[in-house]
Amino acid sequence: MSINIRWKYALSLVLFACALLTVSACSEEARPVKGFVLPEGDIAQGEQVFIDFNCHVCHTIPDVDFPAVEFTPPFVVPIGGEVYRVKNYGELLTAVVNPDHIISPKYIAMLERADREVIISPMPYYGEEMTVAELIDLVEFLHSNYTRLQPQYYRGYYLTK
Numbered sequence: 001m002s003i004n005i006r007w008k009y010a011l012s013l014v015l016f017a018c019a020l021l022t023v024s025a026c027s028e029e030a031r032p033v034k035g036f037v038l039p040e041g042d043i044a045q046g047e048q049v050f051i052d053f054n055c056h057v058c059h060t061i062p063d064v065d066f067p068a069v070e071f072t073p074p075f076v077v078p079i080g081g082e083v084y085r086v087k088n089y090g091e092l093l094t095a096v097v098n099p100d101h102i103i104s105p106k107y108i109a110m111l112e113r114a115d116r117e118v119i120i121s122p123m124p125y126y127g128e129e130m131t132v133a134e135l136i137d138l139v140e141f142l143h144s145n146y147t148r149l150q151p152q153y154y155r156g157y158y159l160t161k
């Protein structure tokens with residue numbers, strides 16, 4: 001009898017663990033990629049891809065001049081520049097191929113200031129038109145436009161700019 005109860009107990013524990021796993025697997029919609037390595041891209045070509053795909057209509061990059069645009073969207077999101085944490089290559093690649101995965105906090109702040117709700121990213125999906133070579137160059141170009149700022153410390157205090 002007592003063995004039976006122990007078995008039931010063990011079984012319910014196993015079932016509970018399985019349920020937990022299932023729930024976490026479901027909520028983890030994205031598939032993180034380990035061992036995903038792309039070859040080095042060409043920064044100058046990447047800048048051209050940025051222009052060819054009209055990324056400059058919705059984005060500015062400090063110190064990079066782009067051709068004038070006819071239409072300016074209500075929210076222009078600056079990318080690149082001096083930041084305390086450089087967006088890593090994988091994050092930039094994800095931002096391009098899967099824009100809805102993480103909506104940029106900068107953009108959310110802009111919309112909140114304008115009393116608008118954020119639901120999806122207005123960024124188009126480029127998977128159909130962009131070649132892999134273009135994507136590699138583009139992400140290399142984006143990555144090259146981030147500079148990491150060193151935090152300044154003063155007598156143990158952390159100073160932000």
Ligand code: HEC
Binds near residue numbers: 078
């Ligand atoms: C129609 C406007 C629009 C176009 C065109 C567009 N984007 Fe975006 N992009 C956005 C908006 C708005 C965001 C912020 C919301 C989000 O995170 O998706 C964003 C976010 C990003 C981010 C993440 C920025 C951050 O700080 O998290 C990157 C990188 C980016 N875009 C690159 C590109 C590239 C490269 C192209 C061209 C291939 C492009 N975008 C085209 C509107 C656009």
